[in-house]
Amino acid sequence: MRSLRFVLLFATIAISVASPAQQYKVTNSISSAGEGGWDYSFADSIARKLYVTHGSEVLVIDLDSEKSVGKITGLNRIHGVAIADDLHRGFISDGAANEVVVFDTSTNSEIQKVKAGTNPDGIVFDPFSKRVFAFNGRSQDATVIDAATGKVAGTIGLGGKPEFPVSDGKGNLYVNIEDKSEIARINPASMQVEARWPLAPCEEPSGLAMDTANRRLFAVCSNQKMAVVNADTGKVVATVGIGNGPDATSFDAGKGLVFSSNGQDGTITVVKQESPDKYSVLETVPTEKSARTMTLDSKTHRLFLSAAKLGPPPAATAANPHPWPKVVPDSFHVLVVSPL
Secondary structure, eight states: OHHHHHHHHHHHHHHHHHSOOOOEEEEEEEEOOOOSOEEEEEEETTTTEEEEEETTEEEEEETTTOOEEEEEOSOSSEEEEEEEGGGTEEEEEETTTTEEEEEETTTOOEEEEEEOSSSEEEEEEETTTTEEEEEETTTTEEEEEETTTOOEEEEEEOSSOEEEEEEOSSSOEEEEEGGGTEEEEEETTTTEEEEEEEOTTOOSEEEEEEETTTTEEEEEETTTEEEEEETTTOOEEEEEEOOSSEEEEEEETTTTEEEEEETTTTEEEEEEEEETTEEEEEEEEEOOTTOOEEEEETTTTEEEEEEOOBOOOOOOOSSOSSOOOOBOTTOOEEEEEEEO
């Protein structure tokens, strides 16, 4: 009997070594009625608000209670939200209207609409220049807006389709150029593209995040790779395998972790930063198929992912060879993924 207990104990130890404890899991699902698709979300960890784009409206959710506290409505087909906390202003990219909608973050009421390029998509507030940059997918440029006045300061030609932008807050702005498989570095003061860096072997980048302390950029790509890029030299210093259908990425400076939300797989790839140039996959967290966009609350380390039930995809066409399935009405929700 003692020999059997020894064997069982040894087997238990072996299993625990081979299967590390789960680090993250889905802890909540915040439902919202309505139809239509979704795109970016933004966690304002300072003001404790989560902004979630859904069809023609922005949902406002309290980050602590995980309850809805308001909506911004009357929009068309929206993509992203940027927040300037010190100005109490928010900025929404309305792709269908070719506008950036400025709103009061205290009341969620509209202040003004600003004409942008064609199909404004990714959007970011740069604290260094006090400007908002709306990246226009179809006109392949960026509309630059003075955050305090809402006046257009200029337009930046990009020579390709921009995706997600990030600011380092120190005079550099970065954006993925999807169809060129590169990152463009922009000077937000001069409104000039100062460098273009290839991301090979990473192809068709979408989400972008940054470790500002170690000067590293993280781009997730359609060929299931994450590229880690030196933000000063543009060199790809590492690549990591991730899941299928990545659209967003976040970096948690407090935990030294990078996340990729993979909508086709319905997973999050959790990547550990062992050093600025060394990375390994810590775990793969099950979420839901369709959960492709994501944001991080840096205070609680929780992740928020938009998702919905999907119907069958429409027939493929030459113009749209990979059509996105239709969203089942009233099935939209926000998944909360928390550290254990």
